[in-house]
Amino acid sequence: MKSRLAWRKFVNGFMLSLTGLCALVSVSVLLVVLGYLGWNGWQYLTWTFLTHLPAPVGETGGGMANAIVGSGTLLLIAALTGIPTGLLGGIYLAEFGGKTFTFLVRYTADLLNGVPSIVMGIFAYTLVVLPMHHFSAWAGGLALGVMLIPIVLRSTEDFLRAVPMPLREGSLALGASKWKAIVTIVVPASIRAIATGALLGLARVAGETAPLLFTSFNNQYWSHGLNQPTASLPVMIYVYATGPYADWHRQAWAAGFILLMLVLVANIGARLILSRRSPALRG
Amino acid sequence: MPVPIENSSPSKAQGSKRALYSFFRRLRSGDEIAHLIVLAFAALIVLITLLLVYELWTHSVLPRQRFGWNFLVTSKWDPVFEHFGALPFIYGTLITSSLSLVLALPLGVGAAIFLAELAPPRISHGLTFFVELLAAVPSVILGLLGVFLLVPLLRTEVEPFLKATLGFLPFFQGQMYGIGLLAAVVILTIMIIPFIITISREVLLAVPVEQREAALALGATRWEATWRVVVPYAKTGIYGSIFLALARALGETMAVTMVIGNDPRISASLFAPGYTIAAVIANEFTEATGNLYLQSLIELGLVLFLVTIIINALARVLILLTTRQGTAHP
Numbered sequence: 001m002k003s004r005l006a007w008r009k010f011v012n013g014f015m016l017s018l019t020g021l022c023a024l025v026s027v028s029v030l031l032v033v034l035g036y037l038g039w040n041g042w043q044y045l046t047w048t049f050l051t052h053l054p055a056p057v058g059e060t061g062g063g064m065a066n067a068i069v070g071s072g073t074l075l076l077i078a079a080l081t082g083i084p085t086g087l088l089g090g091i092y093l094a095e096f097g098g099k100t101f102t103f104l105v106r107y108t109a110d111l112l113n114g115v116p117s118i119v120m121g122i123f124a125y126t127l128v129v130l131p132m133h134h135f136s137a138w139a140g141g142l143a144l145g146v147m148l149i150p151i152v153l154r155s156t157e158d159f160l161r162a163v164p165m166p167l168r169e170g171s172l173a174l175g176a177s178k179w180k181a182i183v184t185i186v187v188p189a190s191i192r193a194i195a196t197g198a199l200l201g202l203a204r205v206a207g208e209t210a211p212l213l214f215t216s217f218n219n220q221y222w223s224h225g226l227n228q229p230t231a232s233l234p235v236m237i238y239v240y241a242t243g244p245y246a247d248w249h250r251q252a253w254a255a256g257f258i259l260l261m262l263v264l265v266a267n268i269g270a271r272l273i274l275s276r277r278s279p280a281l282r283g
Numbered sequence: 284m285p286v287p288i289e290n291s292s293p294s295k296a297q298g299s300k301r302a303l304y305s306f307f308r309r310l311r312s313g314d315e316i317a318h319l320i321v322l323a324f325a326a327l328i329v330l331i332t333l334l335l336v337y338e339l340w341t342h343s344v345l346p347r348q349r350f351g352w353n354f355l356v357t358s359k360w361d362p363v364f365e366h367f368g369a370l371p372f373i374y375g376t377l378i379t380s381s382l383s384l385v386l387a388l389p390l391g392v393g394a395a396i397f398l399a400e401l402a403p404p405r406i407s408h409g410l411t412f413f414v415e416l417l418a419a420v421p422s423v424i425l426g427l428l429g430v431f432l433l434v435p436l437l438r439t440e441v442e443p444f445l446k447a448t449l450g451f452l453p454f455f456q457g458q459m460y461g462i463g464l465l466a467a468v469v470i471l472t473i474m475i476i477p478f479i480i481t482i483s484r485e486v487l488l489a490v491p492v493e494q495r496e497a498a499l500a501l502g503a504t505r506w507e508a509t510w511r512v513v514v515p516y517a518k519t520g521i522y523g524s525i526f527l528a529l530a531r532a533l534g535e536t537m538a539v540t541m542v543i544g545n546d547p548r549i550s551a552s553l554f555a556p557g558y559t560i561a562a563v564i565a566n567e568f569t570e571a572t573g574n575l576y577l578q579s580l581i582e583l584g585l586v587l588f589l590v591t592i593i594i595n596a597l598a599r600v601l602i603l604l605t606t607r608q609g610t611a612h613p
Binding site: 008009011012015016018019020021022023025026027029030040084085089091092093096097101104107108109110111112115116118119121122123125126130146149150153177178179180182204206207208209210213214217238241242249252253256260263264267268271 | 314325331339391392400420425426430476477507527530534564580584588592596
C-alpha cells in the first residue's frame with residue numbers, strides 16, 4: 001500500500017517535471033532563433049546595406065534599400081485594401097449580424113485565414129498578373145491584403161463585442177441613430193484595440209514570402225510605379241540565402257535581422273497595448 | 284451581444300405598412316444604408332473565398348482533362364515531355380507533415396499542460412507570450428536558420444548519430460546531405476508547436492475547475508487529476524489543435540522549400556532529399572513554360588487548398604465544441 005503511494009507520487013513528480021521540460025524546450029527554440037539571428041544579423045548590418053541598391057551579381061557590397069521601400073509599398077497596398085474591408089465586415093458581425101449569415105461569414109473568415117499563403121499567391125497571380133501580363137506591386141499587395149481581411153475582421157469583431165452594452169444604450173437613449181452610435185461611440189471606445197489588432201495582422205503578412213514570389217516577384221533596382229515588379233525583404237532573404245555567394249548570405253542575415261526586428265517590435269508593442277486595455281473595454 | 288434595437292415585430296394587420304414606414308424612417312436616418320454597406324463588406328469575404336475556388340478550378344482545367352485522377356497517383360514529373368504526376372509531392376507533403384506532428388504533439392501538449400495546470404499565472408503568461416512570439420517569426424527566417432544552422436548540424440552531428448544507432452531501419456540509411464526530409468520535419472515541428480501549445484492551453488483552461496477539484500478530492504495526485512480527468516475532458520479541443528497544426532504544416536512553403544532539397548523522388552530514408560506540393564509551386568511557378576505546366580502547378584495548389592480547407596473546417600468545429608462545453612475559467 002505504502003509502496004503504491006510512493007510510486008504514484010513518483011509518477012506525479014516525474015510527469016509534471018516532464019511537462020515543464022516540454023515548455024522549456026519550446027521556449028528555448030525561440031531564444032536560439034533570436035540569439036543566432038541577432039548575432040549574425042547585427043554583425044553584417046551596415047549603413048550601406050540600408051541605403052544602397054543591390055550590387056550587380058558577382059560583386060560584393062551593396063544593400064537592400066529598394067527591398068525595404070518595396071516591402072513598405074506592398075504593406076501599404078495591403079493595409080489600404082485589407083484593413084477597411086476587415087473593419088467594416090467586423091462591424092457587421094458585431095453590431096448588425098443575425099444568426100446564420102453571421103456564422104457563415106465568421107466561419108468563412110476562419111477558413112480563409114487557414115488557406116496556405118502560397119495558394120493566395122496563385123489567387124493573386126490568376127486574378128492580377130495573368131490579365132496584366134506582368135508582375136506588379138499591385139498583385140503582391142493585393143495578395144497580402146486578402147490575407148489581412150480575415151485577421152482584421154475577426155479581431156475587430158472580438159474587440160467590438162467587448163464594448164459594454166450600456167455605452168450603446170446610452171447613446172441610443174440620447175436619440176442617436178444606430179450608425180451614429182456605432183461611429184461616434186462604439187468604435188471610438190475600442191479603436192485602440194482595433195488598431196492594434198490590425199497592426200498584428202500587418203506584422204504577420206509582412207513576413208510572408210510565398211504569396212510574393214510570383215506576384216510582386218523581385219527587382220534588382222528601384223521600381224518605378226506600382227505596375228512594375230517590386231523587391232521585398234522576405235523575397236530578397238529567400239533569394240540571397242539560397243544563392244551561391246558568401247556575400248549574399250551575409251546580406252540575407254542582415255535582411256533577416258531587420259525583418260525579424262520589425263515583426264517582433266510590432267508584436268511586442270501590440271500585445272503590451274492589448275494587455276493594458278482602455279478602461280471602457282473592461283466590461 | 285448586441286440586442287436588436289429596431290422594433291422588428293409588426294403585428295399582422297398593419298404589419299407590412301408599419302414595416303415599410305419604419306424602413307423609410309431608418310433609411311432616412313442612415314441606419315439602413317449603414318447596414319447595407321457593412322453587410323456588403325461582410326459578404327465580400329464569402330465572395331472572395333468563392334472566387335478563390337473558381338479561379339483555382341478554371342485555371343487547372345488542362346491537366347484535369349489530360350491526366351484525370353492519374354495526376355494524383357503517377358510519379359513522373361517531366362516538364363520537357365509534358366507529363367505531370369504529383370505523387371512524389373503528395374508523398375513528401377504527407378510524410379513531412381505527419382512526422383512533424385508526431386514530434387510536435389507530445390512536446391506541445393506537454394508544454395500546454397504545464398502552462399495551463401501547473402505554472403503560476405505569472406510564469407504561464409510570460410511563457411505563453413514567448414510561444415506566441417515564436418509563432419510570429421516569419422517562415423523565411425526559420426528557413427534562413429534552417430539553411431545555415433540546422434542543415435550543417437544535421438549533416439555533421441545528428442544524421443551520423445542516427446545512422447550509427449538506428450541505421451538498421453530503412454528510414455536512416457543512405458547518403459547524409461543535411462538537406463532532406465529530416466531537416467524539413469524538424470523545421471515544421473518548430474513551426475507548428477506554438478499552435479498546438481496556444482490552442483491546447485486555451486481548451487485546457489476552459490475545463491471547469493470543479494472537474495479538477497473533484498478528482499483531487501477523491502485522492503488523485505495532481506498528475507492523475509490532469510491526465511485522467513482534465514485532458515480527457517478537453518480531448519476534442521486538443522484534437523482540434525492537432526488538425527489546425529496539420530493544416531498549417533501541409534501548407535507551409537518557404538522554410539520547407541529552403542531545406543528539403545527539392546528532388547521529386549519517393550524514398551523511405553529521411554536523409555534523402557524530397558519535395559512538397561507547396562515547395563514545387565514556389566520553385567517552378569515562375570519558370571513554368573506552357574499552359575499545361577502552369578496549370579498542373581495550379582492544380583497542385585487546388586489540391587493543397589482543398590485538403591487544408593477540409594482539415595481546417597474539421598478543426599474549427601472540434602475547437603468550437605470544447606470551448607462551448609467549458610463553463611468555468613480558473
